[in-house]
Amino acid sequence: MKISAKQQGFTLLEILIALAIFAIMSMMAYAGLAAVLDARAATEPRSEQMAQLQTTLYLLNEDLSQVINRPIRDELGGAEPAFSGGRGSELLVFTRRVPTWSSYAAANSLQRVSYRFEDGALYRQVWTLPDRTQQTQYRRRKLMNAEQVAVKFYSQTTQTWLPFNGSSGGIPHAIEISFNLAGLGSIQRSFLIR
Numbered sequence: 001m002k003i004s005a006k007q008q009g010f011t012l013l014e015i016l017i018a019l020a021i022f023a024i025m026s027m028m029a030y031a032g033l034a035a036v037l038d039a040r041a042a043t044e045p046r047s048e049q050m051a052q053l054q055t056t057l058y059l060l061n062e063d064l065s066q067v068i069n070r071p072i073r074d075e076l077g078g079a080e081p082a083f084s085g086g087r088g089s090e091l092l093v094f095t096r097r098v099p100t101w102s103s104y105a106a107a108n109s110l111q112r113v114s115y116r117f118e119d120g121a122l123y124r125q126v127w128t129l130p131d132r133t134q135q136t137q138y139r140r141r142k143l144m145n146a147e148q149v150a151v152k153f154y155s156q157t158t159q160t161w162l163p164f165n166g167s168s169g170g171i172p173h174a175i176e177i178s179f180n181l182a183g184l185g186s187i188q189r190s191f192l193i194r
Contacts, residue, residue: 086164
């Protein structure tokens with residue numbers, strides 16, 4: 001039986017060239033995939049940090065838009081002002097209305113909220129009962145890590161930014177919060193209260 005030229009297979013040289021082309025394309029695909037995975041690994045921590053920052057700013061905006069001028073009683077029966085902050089680890093402490101859509105609205109229409117900066121982390125504490133007893137529980141949530149958090153209060157009467165809001169009982173006109181975040185630098189946000 002005689003084999004015609006049309007029935008012959010590829011030559012060794014043609015197979016080697018095809019394998020070389022396939023190897024080069026495979027290396028290019030692997031290099032591209034490695035670059036995508038490296039980029040993902042580099043951006044994932046930043047994405048998480050940005051998500052925490054957005055959640056923090058959202059909660060601050062929601063809380064500060066509901067601030068009311070209502071002093072409270074602490075665990076020992078002493079009076080606390082409706083709004084204070086900027087002293088030590090306690091950045092903000094205030095009384096706020098609870099939105100009617102909230103699951104806590106049925107229990108009480110007011111909450112006491114505190115933002116604290118401790119050991120490089122920002123925390124939000126919420127008391128569902130503003131006038132507390134020694135048995136009153138609070139919920140504490142870690143919002144984000146930061147190198148530094150600073151707060152300033154705008155006084156309508158002096159028309160200046162002050163480093164703290166004392167126990168005068170007044171609510172500031174506006175608040176400016178500065179976050180110093182690793183990798184992102186300094187971020188400032190102002191909130192209008194009244």
